[in-house]
Amino acid sequence: xxxxxxxxxxxxxxxxxxxxxxxxxxxxxxxxxxxxxxxxxxxxxxxxxxxxxxxxxxxxxxxxxxxxxxxxxxxxxxxxxxxxxxxxxxxxxxxxxxxxxxxxxxxxxxxxxxxxxxxxxxxxxxxxxxxxxxxxxxxxxxxxxxxxxxxxxxxxxxxxxxxxxxxxxxxxxxx
Numbered sequence: 001x002x003x004x005x006x007x008x009x010x011x012x013x014x015x016x017x018x019x020x021x022x023x024x025x026x027x028x029x030x031x032x033x034x035x036x037x038x039x040x041x042x043x044x045x046x047x048x049x050x051x052x053x054x055x056x057x058x059x060x061x062x063x064x065x066x067x068x069x070x071x072x073x074x075x076x077x078x079x080x081x082x083x084x085x086x087x088x089x090x091x092x093x094x095x096x097x098x099x100x101x102x103x104x105x106x107x108x109x110x111x112x113x114x115x116x117x118x119x120x121x122x123x124x125x126x127x128x129x130x131x132x133x134x135x136x137x138x139x140x141x142x143x144x145x146x147x148x149x150x151x152x153x154x155x156x157x158x159x160x161x162x163x164x165x166x167x168x169x170x171x172x173x174x175x
Contacts, residue, residue, distance in 0.1 A: 050079025057148050057166035066095040073138075073148070073166055075109060075124070082111035086126055088136075105133055111140070112155075123155055124148065138166070 057073045070091040077084025086109045095101040107128035114121060122140040137155045138148040150164040151157060158164050 048080075050081070053077060053079055056169040058169060059163070059166040061150065061164060061166075062160075062162040063092060063095075065092075067093045069093070070100075071166060073126075077109075084109055088126065105130065107133075114155075123151065 053076070055075045055077075057075070059071050061069045061071050063069045070093060072089045074087045075084055076086070085107070087104060087106050089102060089104045091100050091102040093100055105128050107126055107130075109127065110125045112123040112125050113119065114123070124138045124140055126136040126138070128135070134153070137151040137153075139151055139157070141147050141149070146168040148166045148168075149157065150166075
């Protein structure tokens, strides 16, 4: 009887340790094999809405726990259409033990009207494919604007002296 107890006491921690390591490996492998998505494949093409275009906006946005977020937003749409698909990449600078930490999100976007007291303002609403992520809003500064400003969850300007503006890159392309 003593021998069975001794074997159980020795074997149980080894069994639990082996299972814990196997599970950890599965999680790490699952995260590392997420494929990049070609967002143009998700774009609904409308006849006579023009060529497919991609606009790229970039900037360094403020962050609470790191020096900033290197933000890239790609909006893919047809020339005469107010909606499309997007890819946003957020790189949190020196976020984890001094190393950068990047996240990429994909989804659909829609052009909305009205912001605060300005009912003629144009707002871009980003709706992620991943339903666990939150919807984001950006104010478009004019129809052919070269900048976007991040808004809060109520589609209002963020009251801060910090910069929440992304600038359009000149190398935007028609696809």
